[in-house]
Amino acid sequence: MRAFRVxxxxxxxxxxxxxxxxNLTVDENLRIGMQTARRGAPQWTPEQMYGYFPQLKERRDxxxxxxxxxxxxxxxxxxxLLGNPRVILIDEPTxxxxxxxxxxxxxxxxxxxxxxxxxxxxxxxxTIALRVAERVYVMGHGQVVFEGTPAALRxxxxxxxDWLEVA
Numbered sequence: 538m539r540a541f542r543v544x545x546x547x548x549x550x551x552x553x554x555x556x557x558x559x560n561l562t563v564d565e566n567l568r569i570g571m572q573t574a575r576r577g578a579p580q581w582t583p584e585q586m587y588g589y590f591p592q593l594k595e596r597r598d599x600x601x602x603x604x605x606x607x608x609x610x611x612x613x614x615x616x617x618l619l620g621n622p623r624v625i626l627i628d629e630p631t632x633x634x635x636x637x638x639x640x641x642x643x644x645x646x647x648x649x650x651x652x653x654x655x656x657x658x659x660x661x662x663x664t665i666a667l668r669v670a671e672r673v674y675v676m677g678h679g680q681v682v683f684e685g686t687p688a689a690l691r692x693x694x695x696x697x698x699d700w701l702e703v704a
Contacts, residue, residue, distance in 0.1 A: 549622035553629040555609045559602030563593050563612060566601050570616035586615035589645050607638035624655045631665055663701055675700050
């Protein structure tokens, strides 16, 4: 499907590469993502986004290309949420971020879930994934090698050893 049809269907995507509009300001990037809320989906606003990430509010008139990698990741998450999705796919949101920023992004993803948006998270940092997830899927060689709850994965040392831990 074309991108606008995917967005109108209630799906949002936060790519690992961030894909911000570098020549536009933070505020302009956010406005580009805005859509009217669908029935049953939370209504997100720019002010809520600035509440999640106050540093973006401070830089709202800055060209997005001048932001740090962490700020660009924050901007991408916010722009996606402003489409008022029912489902948001987030690819490696903590990749390359400072530990403090990782904590903030993790808490935002948890809040997104609490607000009723389904999140499909691809994340290599197991501790982050287990803090956010209700269901866990572990893939190896293109196949699902484990499916279950975070508690079940914690209780599966063979899966963690064979597929998730570095020896």
